[in-house]
Amino acid sequence: MPGSVLLGRALARAGVDDVAAWDGTPTNGGLLLLRTDHVYDAALVGGLARSPGVLLCRPEDGRPVAAHLPAGTAAAPIAEALKAGRAPGDAAFAELRSVAPAALTDSYDRALRKRGNPYLLRLGLETRSAVEWEMFGGSYKGVTDAVTKHVWPRPAFHVVRACAALGITPNQVTLVSLMLVFLALWLFAEGAFLTGLLAAWVMTFLDTVDGKLARVTLTSTPFGNVFDHAIDLIHPPFWWLAWILGLQAVSMPLAEPVTVGVIVFGGYVLQRLQEGLFLALFGMEIHVWRRFDSLFRLVIARRNPNLVLLTLGTLIGRPDVGMLAVAAWTIFGCIEQVVVTVQAGLARRRAPLRSWLEQ
Structure with a gap:
């Protein structure tokens, strides 16, 4: 434009x-x-x-x-x-x-969880590509999972650029993501794990695209923000339950499916509650307090890291092992966040807490 x-x-x-x-x-x-x-x-x-x-x-x-x-x-x-x-x-x-x-401006962007200076770029035919890449980078969150941070940026840049040129809105991209959420859910429940993973990964990719498209074109809206984040918040544990159901459909049932289901579903909810508690207690997100917390966010048991575990398990012919790995990693993630919260409480007794990104 x-x-x-x-x-x-x-x-x-x-x-x-x-x-x-x-x-x-x-x-x-x-x-x-x-x-x-x-x-x-x-x-x-x-x-x-x-x-x-x-x-x-x-x-x-x-x-x-x-x-x-x-x-x-x-x-x-x-x-x-x-x-x-x-x-x-x-x-x-x-x-x-x-x-x-x-x-x-403030060098620390709380919404995007990163530190950096605002861009001011001369626009011309010879600088257009560099300007677009700089704008795209400015729209990216600094603290997120490893797939979003290291795998998606380059392809997402080209898709965001194409969407902007074609007039495709962020909400239209989010709507396609929602359809893929239900498609992956159904495929997982049927035991069609490879095709389900394909739908799931495309969904996670589009989940990166819609937010970046909204930010670089300055077309984000309160509805779009709620629409996108509500989908992100709700769907992951239902994917894991559908996966457990799909294991029964392909005659690979878990020994304790109910127990594993409670762990992956309840653990996801517990992690989210822990994050909300940390924010309420200390005024910052749990993953931006220390550099270690930001690094751990790369692999914590959230949607994309869990999909990596499930993908690896499926590729070796053991989707059941992939789900057991997700359950184990979820337990570890919950324990890790409890430890971080206790450490933050003790640290605040000595001095006010500040994010390492602000220092």
């Missing part, structure tokens, strides 16, 4: 409704001026909108690209200087304070 369209969406998110091309009309109120040949991180636009008297400069060469003019400031000379690409020392910018992008 044109950079101006994306910028308009970022401004709307920042609460700026009156958006138009600069025509030199005098104004008595505050004014935001931004070059449209650059791509701005949405958080950066929000920070600029909250900071009157600021001149935003590119980090690589210090050239000004945007400004927030306080009420009563003569806008025309500043607009012309921005368009001409003049240096911060130009007389037109004398009343403004020059800042880099990092000065307008």
Whole structure:
């Protein structure tokens, strides 16, 4: 999409409704001026909108690209200087304070669980691919499972790019994911484990795509957020129960199917409750407290790591062993989170807790 369209969406998110091309009309109120040949991180636009008297400069060469003019400031000379690409020392910018992008936002993004500076990128034919990759990387969560973090990024980038070009919305992608959830559930219950795993893995891939598509195109909505996260939250333990049922359908029943079912279903619920308790007690997610906790999130007994265990078991002809591995890993994950919660409680007695990503 044109950079101006994306910028308009970022401004709307920042609460700026009156958006138009600069025509030199005098104004008595505050004014935001931004070059449209650059791509701005949405958080950066929000920070600029909250900071009157600021001149935003590119980090690589210090050239000004945007400004927030306080009420009563003569806008025309500043607009012309921005368009001409003049240096911060130009007389037109004398009343403004020059800042880099990092000065307008928090380096720690709690929603995406990562640390980093907002992007401010010059957009042109020769920089388009690099800009798109940088934007995609900016939409990715920093703390997640190993498959999402290390396997999906490159293919997901191309699918997100295609969806954006074709006008496919994030909610449409999520709807396909939901259909695949039910397809995998049915196939697992029938004992068709390989085809079920194929449906499940495609679903997990699309689960990566929809969120990234929403963030890079600035089209996320409260409904879409609830729709996506509700699916993610609810379906995994039902897949594991369907898998146990499917083992009976292919004459490979577990010795204690009810016990294993209680472990994988109850353990999943318990892990989620533990995470909610940690958040309530300490004001942060359990996986962002220490570097070790973030690393353990790569392999903790959640959907994608469990699918890896089930896939390996199926490929060696022992889907029952795969499920037993999931049960054992679920027990270990629950114990590990109890230990982390106790450690955090003891550590808070000595000093307030902070995420390692904030330090």
